[in-house]
Each structure stands twice: as C-alpha cells, then as structure tokens.
C-alpha cells in the first residue's frame with residue numbers, strides 16, 4: 652500500500668505559510684512524535700479544519716504520506732481543545748512559542764512522546780489559569796523537558812559526600828548534579844548557586860509525578876536561582892540559542908527581566 656492513513660492526536664507547535672493559502676504545521680503527537688503536516692487551503696477562513704490546525708490547537712488529525720516523503724498530508728482534523736486565554740497575554744504566548752522551539756529542537760525519544768505531550772498540555776493549562784508566573788513556568792518546562800529527553804539531573808544529594816541537605820549547594824550545569832559548599836572546589840566551572848529551597852524546587856521538577864509537579868511555590872532570590880539554573884542547563888545541552896527565547900526576554904516584565912545565564 653502506497654498510502655496509509657493514520658489517526659493521531661497532538662498539539663500544533665508551529666505553522667509556516669506556503670504558497671497561496673496552504674501551510675505546513677508542525678505537530679507534537681502522541682503516536683508519531685514531532686511531524687510536519689501539509690494543510691491545503693488552511694489559511695481560508697471557511698476551511699472546516701481552520702481552528703483544528705491553528706497554532707496551539709490540541710486536535711485529532713487523520714494524516715497520510717507516501718513512503719518516499721517525510722511530509723504528511725492532512726485528510727481530516729477535529730479540534731479537541733483551544734487554549735483561548737493564551738493569546739490574552741503576550742508573555743505566556745511568547746513562552747509557548749519558546750516551548751515549541753525547544754520541543755522541535757530536542758530529540759524526543761519514541762517512548763516519551765506521550766509524556767512530553769502531557770507536559771506541554773499541562774503547562775498550557777497552568778499558563779492559561781495564570782497559576783504560576785511566566786518565569787516559573789519557563790523554568791519548569793525547561794527542567795522537565797531535559798528530564799524527559801535523557802538529561803534528568805542527579806539531585807538526591809551532594810555528588811561528592813552524598814549529603815541530602817546542606818547550607819548551600821551548587822548545581823553543576825555541565826553534568827546535571829549538585830555539590831555541597833564543603834565539597835565545592837575552586838576549579839569547578841559552570842556551577843550555579845542553589846540554596847536549599849532552590850534544590851527542593853529542582854527535586855520537585857525532576858522527580859515529582861506530572862500531576863504533582865506544580866504543587867510548590869517559590870519566590871524571590873530562590874526563584875531567581877531556579878530560573879538561572881534551568882535556563883543554563885537546557886542551553887548547555889541543546890543548541891544554546893533560540894530566537895523565541897530572545898523574544899520572550901524582550902517581552903518579559905518586572906523581575907523576570909533580570910534573569911541572565
């Protein structure tokens with residue numbers, strides 16, 4: 652069989668206009684991971700799939716492709732959820748765009764498609780409800796995405812003396828582990844300060860079930876430490892530069908602006 656149709660469920664991460672009224676959407680799907688789908692006539696308002704193929708729509712798609720092509724074609728689409736409130740706030744919208752670029756950039760292991768899709772959807776729900784500030788959402792997504800793509804840090808205790816609690820820890824952004832202040836050496840590079848509340852927040856993000864991951868709060872200096880660590884960690888282990896991150900920083904207000912690697 653040259654063509655085989657398949658039903659998939661996923662979220663639209665990106666859309667690129669092509670000729671006339673067509674577009675190519677990038678979808679993070681439970682079944683196939685990140686794929687590109689060509690949508691004919693998508694830009695026409697009367698297109699019946701219009702909302703299902705729009706940015707950040709969570710939809711069911713029926714797709715097919717020829718064996719020689721990487722690009723899928725759309726047969727049908729039905730929207731399951733639209734995150735309407737996302738577009739009300741430029742910071743959260745910019746964060747969602749950065750999250751999309753990250754997912755397109757990292758290599759998603761086949762057995763983690765569903766987990767990363769769940770993470771993405773959970774984040775959007777938290778963002779739409781404004782339960783967490785944008786910088787904390789950003790940090791949570793960065794750390795959890797690293798965990799889900801093979802970079803879960805070892806936060807159980809100090810890597811050198813195994814201490815679970817210490818006055819002060821340092822997060823090793825190269826190797827994803829923590830070292831306590833008694834064990835830290837002057838030659839250590841890429842270490843970021845993490846006080847106890849920061850380490851505990853990191854443990855939440857790295858080890859808690861997804862449903863419980865949002866069960867903590869952190870503010871002030873500790874939040875600042877957490878955000879700096881999560882951003883540096885993902886930049887160190889991926890391409891290190893994101894246009895959407897630059898944009899996000901340009902629209903972030905208040906204390907979030909100060910976060911720099």
Ligand SMILES: [Zn+2]
Nearest residue numbers: 809812831834
């Ligand atoms: Zn130690």
